[in-house]
Amino acid sequence: LATALSFVVILVWFVLFPPPEPQTDPNAVAIVETGDTATGTDMALPPPAADADAAAALDPEEATAVALSEAARLPIETPELEGSISLVGGRIDDLSLRQYRETLAEGSPIVRLLAPVGGEEPYYALYGWAPGGDLGFDQVPGANTLWSVESGETLAPDSPVTLVWDNGAGLVFRRTIAIDENFMFSVTQSVENTGAGAARLAPYGIVARHGLPGDLQNFFILHEGVVRKSDGQLDEIAYDDLPDLDVVPREAAAAEIVEVQADGWIGFTDKYWMTTLIPGADQPFTSVTKYVAAADIYQTEARMPVMTVEAGQRVDVTTQLFAGAKEWETIRNYQNEGGIARFLDSIDWGWFYFLTKPIFWLLHNLNVLIGNMGLAIIALTLIIKAALFPLAYKSYASMARMRELQPQMEKIKERVGDDRQKMQQEMMELYKREKVNPASGCLPILLQIPIFFSLYKVIFVTLELRHAPFFGWLNDLSMPDPSSIYNLFGLLPWAAPEPTSLLALIFIGVLPILLGISMWLQQKLNPQPTDPTQAAIFAWLPWVFMFMLGGFASGLLVYWIANNTITFAQQYIIMKRHGYTPDLFGNIKSSFTRKKPEGK
Structure with missing residues (x-):
């Protein structure tokens, strides 16, 4: 009876005194450190001050629409997904789930998973290269790089798209994005060295979320936040625990860094949806979880080792991105047939997982x-x-x-x-x-x-x-x-x-x-x-x-x-x-x- 009464008291408390909505700083700057060089770059695309003021006057849907119209985009069309890729940064930042609606009400909109900076609850996947050696940030593609379309008009299951960017100093970068009929993206990043000297650089993938999700459940039996696998070890870090991670000076953020030798993945999971970075099964990488307090950004990263690209050489690195619904059968197929180790554990089975x-x-x-x-x-x-x-x-x-x-x-x-x-x-x-x-x-x-x-x-x-x-x-x-x-x-x-x-x-x-x-x-x-x-x-x-x-x-x-x-x-x-x-x-x-x- 005491347990039952305590449970009722907790429920009543959360009903009467819900946690305050987080305040998101629109001028978001995050940090990337990789290889032998600590580097900082804009991981978010902050709008100019005048645009930020205008966006604040709009309702969330209007702000999202404005953000989507500000950059040239490539459409995404699959049986399960619709959205677009921004050519600014090559971000996958506009994604909705066709088969799922927000409510049972007639005319309810479909569930939006990813959203661009400047819109409602920015949440996106971003890829790029971190410079090493003598390279500078202006010589590698980052969050603000304007890509060109080399091939493809619409990203669909049988129609990949390729983006290209030439740094004008001997390095030509390409990004080929493919997608299957469900929720799995395949992202191949390549760099071709047409210059005279060798170049050192490292590819990375980021999933960033500005502020807490609006539909956060905050219920004790449900995990919401970071889910990752590192060399066979499954870890879960709740959103509330990210600000309490140790502050890493070179990251300028509360962060946790894990070196993964093989079979790893990392991302954010909500009750029903998930966005996860998945390097190759045998690909070593640095798995990073961080919270940038100054910008209120929650971030997961997969950083690949630094590579040396000799003159006349080309290097390709392929990783996957799961962005969609946590359907048991779909995730099981990715695990059993796609070789993603223990991917079913991304569903929160709890302590009694054996039942x-x-x-x-x-x-x-x-x-x-x-x-x-x-x-x-x-x-x-x-x-x-x-x-x-x-x-x-x-x-x-x-x-x-x-x-x-x-x-x-x-x-x-x-x-x-x-x-x-x-x-x-x-x-x-x-x-x-x-x-x-x-x-x-x-x-x-x-x-x-x-x-x-x-x-x-x-x-x-x-x-x-x-x-x-x-x-x-x-x-x-x-x-x-x-x-x-x-x-x-x-x-x-x-x-x-x-x-x-x-x-x-x-x-x-x-x-x-x-x-x-x-x-x-x-x-x-x-x-x-x-x-x-x-x-x-x-x-x-x-x-x-x-x-x-x-x-x-x-x-x-x-x-x-x-x-x-x-x-x-x-x-x-x-x-x-x-x-x-x-x-x-x-x-x-x-x-x-x-x-x-x-x-x-």
Whole structure:
């Protein structure tokens, strides 16, 4: 009860006092250090002061539109993505997901993943070369370089594009960008040395985010922020923890630098979307996580080793960029067929990953087979209950035997009186003689706890539950039940409270009520405890859970209601087969009957 109350207090606190929106500095400058030379360059493209003032007067959508129109662009068109590449810096900074909409409302816009500087929530991928040796920043392409199109008009699955830039001093840089039918970009950076001397330089890739994402969940069971793999080690750094990294003077930022020998990747993950830099499987690189406080920029980098390009030579380096939805099947294919090691771990499976992974695999395949996620959850519940049936059988059989021993237990209590030690000894002898384990009834409950939390994790974090309909009013199993007592479940002409409001915690919907009733009926298979305090606690428990879980995802409530219903049927049948018929209606009646005080 204390845990439940604490949970409610935390929810109420975040509803009443949400964290303040971050203030983003439009004049953003970040630092790159690579190879044997520490170098600084503009990693963001700050607008002139007059343009910044004008952008501030626009709403976010208008500001984004203005930012997109300020530079020449190459369009991106795939079955899953649409957007454009800016020729200023060659940035991939305009990307939307065609198959996903922001809400279920009719006409809702598609989800925007990446956005340009000067627009709403700048978030982009940037590639370039860091100078080494005698080269200067004006001799290598960076954030502000104006590229030309050498080939291609639209980036599509069968149509790569190539950008070119000549530094005028003997180095010709090219960038060829290809894309598949899902969310994977392939970026090949090349440099051709037409000069007389050797050149030293290093390619890099950056994913930068200005300020915190507007749809940040800030929920304790969900990781949002940096996700990276370094030589087989998976690491997660939350957005809130990035400012607390050690300040690296040469980076001029809070940063963490990891040298990766092989099989690494790094990027940002949100609840449903991800943008990740992926060097080649055998490619060593420097994996960098940083936060530039002066500009409020969160940044991940993949820095390749410094290369020496002799006169007349050409060097090519290919890396990948995942930018899209965290679809389990798509990411699994990139891992198994594309050779991206442990890429499925980019989905936040949590501490119980050994349960969440197989549970989701089974749920996904049931959904493919049945075609309805709600029915798939019910089928999953049946399978889990069938797997636990041997333990449940022993548990309920033991409970039935305990009921049979009730008269003998009462006789022991009468014989020993208040001698608790003697009563415990005789009870244990009775259990041993009759071969009954009083604790066996707890085992199925203990096993249900990690399964419940694992399923909660699956429903909360996996994309496949987002906007997944069931029947009737349940059109998104990842969200709370939208029905409400507040408007008599749609009979009254006003809307139900928003799911995030305090009223939604009080005016619950149909599923929480069904959950409370199913728990209450399951409780009535057994008589009320003789102890008044225990009886009062048990009487209130279903209704406390009903309100406490009212704001949880409706898919989770579907599971729990189905689980309670199946458990009720199992317990009733098994106990009846062992000679004890639960007096369901008698127990229900007794819960509404007040006992008369003694002597009256």
